[in-house]
Amino acid sequence: MRPAIVVHGGAWAIPDSLVEPHKEGVKKAALNGWEILKEGGSALDSAMEAVRIMEDDPTFDAGIGSFLNEEGRVDLDASIMDGDTLEAGAVASVYRVRNPIKLARLVMEKTEHILLIGEGAHRLAKKMGLEMIDPSELIIEREYRRWKEMKEKGYSPKRAFVEDSTVGAVAVDSKGKFAAALSTGGTPNKMVGRVGDVPIIGSGLYADSLKGAAASTGHGESIMRVILAKSTVDMLGFGLSAQAAAEAAIDLLRRVDGYGGIIVIDRKGNIGYAYNTPRMAVAYVIDGEVKVSI
Numbered sequence: 001m002r003p004a005i006v007v008h009g010g011a012w013a014i015p016d017s018l019v020e021p022h023k024e025g026v027k028k029a030a031l032n033g034w035e036i037l038k039e040g041g042s043a044l045d046s047a048m049e050a051v052r053i054m055e056d057d058p059t060f061d062a063g064i065g066s067f068l069n070e071e072g073r074v075d076l077d078a079s080i081m082d083g084d085t086l087e088a089g090a091v092a093s094v095y096r097v098r099n100p101i102k103l104a105r106l107v108m109e110k111t112e113h114i115l116l117i118g119e120g121a122h123r124l125a126k127k128m129g130l131e132m133i134d135p136s137e138l139i140i141e142r143e144y145r146r147w148k149e150m151k152e153k154g155y156s157p158k159r160a161f162v163e164d165s166t167v168g169a170v171a172v173d174s175k176g177k178f179a180a181a182l183s184t185g186g187t188p189n190k191m192v193g194r195v196g197d198v199p200i201i202g203s204g205l206y207a208d209s210l211k212g213a214a215a216s217t218g219h220g221e222s223i224m225r226v227i228l229a230k231s232t233v234d235m236l237g238f239g240l241s242a243q244a245a246a247e248a249a250i251d252l253l254r255r256v257d258g259y260g261g262i263i264v265i266d267r268k269g270n271i272g273y274a275y276n277t278p279r280m281a282v283a284y285v286i287d288g289e290v291k292v293s294i
């Protein structure tokens with residue numbers, strides 16, 4: 001099968017000043033994921049590596065540079081799914097690891113569980129030798145200022161519409177295996193303990209090598225109500241193309257007045273994406289050619 005990778009760097013009102021860093025960030029992630037596919041590597045490794053790169057890029061709301069929660073701490077969620085085995089792993093509310101996507105994969109591969117949160121997730125990270133960090137290492141000046149301003153001016157959940165930047169990737173490898181990966185700091189100034197769609201398998205992401213793969217971004221509370229990613233992959237199973245399924249997914253999101261975006265790959269290796277926000281950062285590589293859209 002023809003390998004392909006699509007990545008997103010969030011769907012929101014990306015301001016002109018942040019367009020270039022978003023373009024560069026998604027392009028770099030897609031190309032790194034592609035390098036793995038090109039060498040015959042797996043879709044799982046490719047999607048994970050693409051997301052890891054964006055977690056390390058402070059441009060995005062994932063890993064370092066994420067939004068702070070109401071108490072001024074970065075709280076991260078991530079998930080990964082292997083479309084061949086339908087195995088999945090996820091973490092929520094972690095703040096002592098640099099790359100939650102690596103931890104999500106460890107949950108998938110090294111435990112009998114799918115979702116670990118907070119302290120338990122940190123214990124697994126330590127046990128497996130992941131680098132542990134001080135939570136303050138995830139906070140950057142830009143986000144600290146944003147948080148201070150929100151505290152001073154008050155915060156409306158609607159503001160999340162203009163400030164969301166989760167990262168995700170879907171990939172298919174030369175053996176026809178699909179995978180999806182997703183990582184986020186969630187919504188700005190979120191309640192302590194709030195968990196969005198990202199670690200909820202089927203809402204944030206889904207991959208099934210018999211159908212395809214999808215990864216969402218946007219208002220998590222809306223995405224969860226329509227089980228967005230699984231619904232999208234099911235539409236692929238019913239014969240919709242990647243693009244038609246992506247567009248139908250956004251219609252589903254409208255049903256709950258939600259906003260966001262989705263990236264999709266179907267069994268033919270076609271890619272699709274759609275969003276109902278002002279902008280969405282997307283990059284994809286097919287046949288070695290990278291394309292960026294914002």
Ligand code: ASP
Pocket residue numbers: 010011061163164165166184185186187195196197198216217218219220221223
């Ligand atoms: N979906 C994420 C969440 O609600 C946010 C985003 O995609 O930007 O946690």
